[in-house]
Amino acid sequence: MPTLVIANKCYSSWSLRPWLLMKQLGVAFDEVTIPLDLPDTKEKVLKHSPAGKVPILIDGDATVWESIAIMEYVGDALGAPVWPQDRKARAMARSVAAEMHAGFFALRNACPMNLGRKYAQKDRGEAVARDVARFSEIVGQARESFGAGGPFLFGAFSAADAMYAPLVTRLDTYSIPLDAATRAYVDAILSLPAFQEWRSAALKEEWVVDADEVDEEPIENYRKAA
Template identity: 55%
Template sequence: MTLKLLIGNKNYSSWSLRPWLLLKAFGIAFDEEVVLLGDADFKARIAAHSPARQVPVLIDGEVAVWETLAIIEHIAERFPDTPIWPAAPAARAYARSIATEMHGGFGALRSAVPMNLWRPVELRELPAKAVADLDGITARWRSARQRFGAGGDFLFGGFSAADAMYAPVATRIRTYGLPVDAVSAAYVEAIHAHPAFAEWKAAALKEEQVLPVDEVDWPEVKRV
């Protein structure tokens, strides 16, 4: 049975990007349904599948899974021969730890610079708490790359769930011209070069719905 993934706007919905990117990166077949975040019936449509009334939601037959990490773990169980997580125990533990941190933390950075793929690259100064978040994220990236990154361009060498979780941060770094170290800059480039991400962004740039809350230059809407 084919999986179905309910997602929000590709330009703005960072949480939707994560499981979509994971499924695409590993060639797992699924259908997608875009439910635009700004539509009046958004919560009602999602409520039919998730009490949280938020995207993403993965539908697997009679099973509905919401919350991104829960979706990722469901995919890992459903496709046990797919390297969703690193194989080595130490790497897998580190990957799960930083993925969970991303799921529940770094709120200052996410609030200061929302994901917005159609905004031209333009420097935006961060408040101190967001700078601290960015420093923490890039420190984890450097550690993962140094300890476990041999054999590929991603945090643990090959693409994994950890990369899906951090991909929206990579977009923020580029969009807002945020200064990072050389290791992190190379990782940002690797995310943007991934064919699955390129497919997502191409679709995002064709969208029309504008969400003022995610436009930091509002009332101006800057588009590439």
């Protein structure tokens, strides 16, 4: 059985991506958690991968790092349907997944993933607004062209949805206004049983990563409630 090495569920957006995909697609795996921002974090991660970053998938003598590479491996080696079957849908899914990997920096930097808090709506700047608008555009185009088979970007859940799941959590955490179609997609991701399992575990964690705690008073503190 493969092993997925991840970081804190409350904060680790990159860990969430392959974990959510594998869980949602029914791929069995063991997991190892290495908490972020501790004195021995880097040392522990380097024992599993020379890149020094999580997530990492270990399958026998194969070691795979970077979320997209892990997802591709899950499809190639483990036989999971990680991408849409339709060629045009698959091409778009891979394109938007790569766009997520390489972009949306304003939103990612201004609104760190934090499943333990909810913050009030406020203006978070033009660059963040542009990222949100681009995400809504992706949702609209994908859903209109290929979304007839289900509530996700390309109907059935795919690696593209897993790539955008951490962005979805940010939109919810920071109370960012959304159009109806984007809100429906966000709700579909947040209501996934696999995501609910991840979030439940996140709220039980005791680690705090100061760099991912914004200097704002939350309107909800879910970890304290849990």
